[in-house]
Amino acid sequence: MDPLAILTRINRVESIHKGYICVTDSQKKIIYSIGDPNTKVYFRSSAKPIQAVAIVNSGAMEKFGITLQELAIICSSHSGEDFHREAVDSILKKVGLSEENLGCGVANPYNQDMINQLIKKGERPSQLYNCCSGKHAGMLALCRYYDFPVAGYNEPDHPVQQLILKTFAELLECETDEIITGIDGCDVPTIMITLHHASYLYSLLAHGSNGTGKYKDAFGIVQKAMVSYPRMINGDKEFCTDLITHSGGKVIGKVGAEGIYCVAVPEKRLGICIKISDGNERGVYPVTMHILNQLGILGDEAMEKLKIWAYPPVKNHKGRIIGYTVPVFDINKSSSTFRIGDKFEFGSGNQWNLWQ
């Protein structure tokens, strides 16, 4: 496993994040990789846009009048803001259900203002605040469309989960029983997938309706929803939202728990999958920004707007910057050795020099 990012403190390496990257085109060809691309990872919430493909492909959107904005929340790990919860609630109403039918469980929203609001009021969050409530509403829509029972829709053997699994299997050209599943934080199955396959699925999202196969139109619609409504994908001041917004839709990114990040790049028809091996999300942002920069995908203007994510500063309690999370891989060179405690020089040719 190669070092992907380091944490510096006064020009010394304090911590190291290792991990994997795989970049794949829509012909399934690996364009670039770090670490073994056949390593299997749990897809976690990065699976959501693909799970949404199964929903769109069914025709449930048309039947229930689900909007593109609502489709975006189905693809999201939202931060629990008002407009997120309203979108989820609206989907539930359209399919004749309500918050109690959700099986995602209660979780604190990750938008700080929302948490503070709940604490001030002394209220427990409803299931709508759970960052996966949109996906669950989408799964319920699929249940209603096919008249599957609503009860037990979280279970791996429930027809709705089997339908989603079948979609994955068809896209990956394998049998459903070849796919290992686990339980996600919101209780529904999460699949285990190689980095190569995960990045391939995102290349299909990148290719959208210009691609081939029976799901191409559904991919096109999911792509359009995510590009058109980035605030729905994450929330204000969150990485996925900022990335899609500031790149002007050139890049569609979706985070997953335990250090997963997937990206679709429509104009290059590329998909990218990143896994930080220790599962720490703080490594995800600079690594994602760096691979996009190295592949020449983001222009100067977008890089400038996104620099807080590209080289996140480490601050002390007084707000003084004392270090950075710095990406340390180079797609054109073999990886350098980084040891904890080593000096880290901000060379003049490096992007991160602008911080010094």
Place this chain on the structure above:
Amino acid sequence: MEPLAVVTRDSYVESIHYGYICVVNTSGQVLYNLGDYNTKIFLRSSAKPLQAIPLIKSGAAQEFNFSKKEIAIACASHSGQKVHRETVEKILIKLGLNESNLHCGIMTPYNDEEHKRLIASGISPSPFHCSCSGKHSAMLALAKFRGYNIDDYESIENPLQQEVLKTVAEFTDEDADSIPTGIDGCGAPIYLMSMNKIALSYARLIMHMHNQNSPYHHACKTIFNSMTQFPEMVAGENEFCTVLMQATGDKLIGKVGSEAVYCLGIKEGSLGICIKIADGNERAIYPIVVHTLKELGILSNNEFNSLEQWYNPVIKNNLNEEVGEILPAFSLNLKSQKLLSIGVKYQQ
């Protein structure tokens, strides 16, 4: 670095934490080691028990009538509970100083209840809430005692910090001039030192505690007793350092540092232990510390059982169902590690 802990989901490895462990005796002999023990790490808050030594050895603690409870908070990364804040404030009052003299900065307390109380009542946290405020008040005590300038007491140039650095150097067998320093989250200096030297400093703290003829005997004994007798001051309710020392009586002292550093001094055998998780994630520290102590035969069955929730922390989904665990994945005695990889079924 070696794989030290895995995070499982449905019995498959989802994430891996790499790191370093070094166990030494008082002569600096490395008894157990995983990863290169010459690796240099920032000691962070694990330095606090060492930084408290000059406070006592100088006579400042006696001059200002420090209680053991107050010594314990000098060694703490406290969670900002009421008892912590009051103890720090009491020290400052004795020094004739107040909150405005603390240069540690303001941080959100990591005690959940106190954090929620602040939000609910719309009150901003004060410097007392900062987990390092105890250390800072102790530094102010030493500065007052010596007559050093208290306006820049946290600066490495201040003779106070030079005195502290000299003590750290002595305990780690390093030359004070050759220790690279950095700035901690609270603004005070921190030291970059190798794993084995850091472990040695904790072994020596124990050694001086045992040796009645040592000039450091009183200081080290006071620190050990303060931490083990007032463990609730060292971190806080339901926090690892506190629970560990509550569970083990007077067998050991343990102190966490940011970016996943952990140091221990073991009374029996005078051992020093230093652990660093390479990726800086504290969640892996707890199972690794408990497993290290278990492997060294330091914990009784009862002690081990009372630490079980820290040994194999359970990962739950939003429905509160168990879906995975954080598990220690090393043995101190094995030179060759198990082959571990993300995405494979984990065999314990």
